[in-house]
Amino acid sequence: MNKAEVWPWEDKFGDYALVPVPKKETRSLLTMFYTYTGVLACIAVIWGGATLGTQFYLKDAVLVAVVGSAILSLIGGLTAPIGGISRCSTYVNLRPAFGNIGSQVWGTVVSGIPALGWFAVQTWLFGVIVHTLFPTAPWATVFAASIWGGALMLITAYIGFRGLAFFSYLAVPFFMLLAGFGVMIGIQQGGGFAGLAAIKPISPVPFGVGVTEVVGMYAVGAIITADICRYATKIWHGAAAWIIQLMILQVYMLSGAAMLTLVTGEANVAGALLAAGAGFGAFLMAILGQWSTNDNNIYSTSLAINLWIPVKRHYIVLGAGAIGVAIAALIASVWGTAMAPFQTFLTLLGKFLPAAGGVLIADFWLYRWYKGERLRERYQFQPGMKFAKVNWVGWVAAIVGTILGGWVITWGIACLNCLWIGVVLYIIIAIACDKAGVGMGVGEHIIDKRGV
Amino acid sequence: MEFKRYVKISSGIVMIFPIVLLILAGIAWSGNVYTGIIYLAVAVIQLVGMALIYPRIGEAEDIKEIGNKCVQHNWVVLSLGVTGCAMFLAPFFAVDSMAIPYAAFTVCILSIVLSGFNLYKAVTEAKARLVV
DSSP states (O other): OGGGGOOOOOOSTTTSSOOOGGGGGBBBBHHHHHHHHHOSSSSSHHHHHHHHHSSSHHHHHHHHHHHHHHHHHHHHHHHHHHHHOOOHHHHHHHHHHHHHHHHHHHHHHIIIIHHHHHHHHHHHHHHHHHHHHHHTTGGGSHHHHHHHHHHHHHHHHHHHHHHHHHHHHHHHHHHHHHHHHHHHHHHHHHTTTHHHHHHHSSOOOOOOHHHHHHHHHHHHHHHHTTTHHHHBBHHHHHHHHHHHHHIIHHHHHHHHHHHHHHHOOSSSSHHHHHHHHHHHHHHHHHHHHHHHOOOOHHHHHHHHEEEEEEOHHHHHHHHHHHHHHHIIIIIIIIIIOSSSHHHHHHHHHHHHHHHHHHHHHHHIIIHHHHHTGGGTTOOOOOTTTTOOOOHHHHHHEEEEEEEEIIIISSSSOHHHHHHHHHHHHHHHHHHHHHHHHHOEEEEEEEOOTTTT | OOOHHHHHHHHHHHHHHHHHHHHHHHHHHOOOOHHHHHHHHHHHHHHHHHTTTTHHSSSSSOOOHHHHHHHHHHHHHHHHHHHHHHTSSSSGGGGSSSSSHHHHHHHHHHHHHHHHHHHHHHHHHHOOOOOO
16 A cells, blocks of 8 residues: 555645645656756856856866865755655654744744745846846836746746746756856857966955855755655655755856856856857846746745645745745835845844754754664654644754854854754753653644644 | 557657757857857757657556656757757857758757657646656
């Protein structure tokens, strides 16, 4: 008998936002790969590569990209199997380690709000890029492009995982080829690889700073891998797709953008591509790249918020999306306010996520192992299952981990520091509580068949 | 026509288009090696992506399974075809004349049409999913 036949849940809110994805709805490794790559394929990553191009010689830029991607692979390689086993989103998976209220609060604070914020930032960025490409067109003002661009991005998020995957099938190969186009232009104008390798960066920084930039750029994505890979047919598919897209495609995109920037000195890659003769492709790169990333942002927001607002998930997409588009169109363009303070606020919230991810990793991989739970039996949620309202150990580990890793410790990579401190604190306190017979949970919550 | 046979034949026809692109890549290569590489990349990915369908459906008997595999491979061709259409008429590809870009553009349009039809057939006839 397969899992679908004993699926005891009711998908009240759509897209299995609060309940495990049934076996019959799972998707292939290819779909996992495309969907993750759809998140990766955005102008921001290309701009990240362009920044490396201003900071490092080509050889070092490639090395930075490889090391940064390897660290992200490790983090995502630990979080993805959690989604593969539980078949639930990151926010549902937070329940055991943070309690029911904890999963609502932490899910919203560390991912729901930041993902909505980044949706607004990316929508605004889309408006800026389109305006750069077509400075005189009335439909391409930052205001107008933010509105129609944001509306486009909501379509696939509204549909749900099928929408994200469908769009990634279309957008990903295109984006990759266009990145290749950038590489070709870079090599051609740089006088071949030898010429490129000799170009001196204009603002050199230490190696570690570059690695921090690469890891920081995608650390959030590495922690919320379960939002996508809960749909994976096999447990290892999510981790495999995640690692392949990082170690091959992220390295390729960062290096390609770095090459183009080394040659042109231009950090605006879409503009550089247009100037180099990419034509309509540069425009499509802006549209498809931003779309395939930003729909995932608002999708994650809807999953996180759905934990405490039990309505159809796509209503949350529309509501949150409207707020995001309004922020992008009004604050950034009409009111003329720079996005920098807003991005600083989002970065601040984002600092809490690695420690929360560390707690999740510690609870699933270490504490459950310590308790003797078999791997495939961990996080097997069922209707009627009891959770603490608040798991104070998770809260303490995540808050202290964030403060120590984010502000007190000044060496190493900040988000990695938060993560490993979260892991260490959680496992030490949890085992100590277990040995001493001290309860980790406060209150009790029983989930019903809707997953609420 | 039996669906498996249809997939084999239509895949064979689809593979003609990247082969034409390979020839165009060879011609473009002499004018500008960098444009040649991009033609080559599109052609090779489409060709390999489509060719792999033969061993994958060789043993399969279940029509839905064949349909799902048909969807996967035709998506690769279709999305690369869209990429080619968006890129090949750009100024960067106009090496000596626009003849090669226009030819490549036409080939990509054809690959989009046929792979799109294959997706339609897989979904309607084999009850495959559009996102597998």
